[in-house]
Amino acid sequence: MTTESLTVDIDGHTLLLSAERAAFDPLLGALFIADAHFGKDAVFRARGIPVPAGSTGETLARLDALISTHRPESVVFLGDLLHARESHADETLNALSEWRARHRELALTLVEGNHDRHAGALPDAFGVSLVKEPYALGPWALCHHPQTVAGAYALAGHEHPVYRLATRVDRVRLPCFRFGARSGVLPAFGSFTGGFEVNETARGEAIYVVAGERVFGVRP
Template structure:
């Protein structure tokens, strides 16, 4: 299955937006992932909520596809790599360890998010570097929380932006990217996540919705 990419100008620098809900810097060869929330299904089941297993495995398969498509030299998770303390259990950690072994040569960095602090430390065997926001890489200030940073363009997550596409008879919420003058927010990568509707947001952000394996510009920057 082919997923579309669209190149946008983010603070004067090119960034490829993927319908796989990720962004890629072609100059730094860096793949940016926000809010994977790996192990969220395990957290729910640990608290007695009978959700199906397999969300983490499915998300890692999508990540494999992104790596195959873009051949990055590094991956940066923009916070909330894990969902909670139960994500450190064997179910999620075994899946992550197998994924990491498949991509042992990749540099993997995590900008710490609020869920990561609650989850606890990742096993050193995963080979994931933990850094704190803002982490400056090239023209970017890579953060978990959207904010303004002098001298750099912020790329962040945390908000899980979604856009509502409506007709007279029905409506659907789809993940979206939001790019304002000084900060871009990526959609949540994890499929088992909620979202914050941004249709009525009163700012200058351009919005790119992800629908049917395409990236669609639904609002240009005003």
């Protein structure tokens, strides 16, 4: 399956918004991913909720597709890389280890999110640099929690934004990117995540929804 990217201008800087729910800065060679929540299915099963396995593998396959398309030099995770302490289950760590072995050349940075503090860090062998928000990279202030940062445009996650599109007979909630004057929020990247509807809170912002293999703009 081939998914498309939409090139947008954000505060005078180019970003490619992917239908895989990530953003790529072609000048920095940096791929931005929010809220992967690896191992969330393992967490649920450890807590007695019988959800199917496989969300980590599905999320990593989408990440592989992005890397193949964009050839980034670095990947910056905008918080919540892991879901909880039980994400350190063998099934999750083994999948992440195999993925990392295929991409040893990539620089990986994690902007610490609220779930990361509870989950604990990945082993040092994964080579993930942990930083606090806001993390300055080029024109961006990279964060987990949505906020404004003086002198930079803030990109964040945490919110898992979705946008409701409706007709007289039907409606659908789609993952979305939202961009205001000084800050923006990326959709959750993980395959097993919920969503927060932003129709009422994103008025006046630029909204780009993900529908299958496409990304397109809508007017609030």
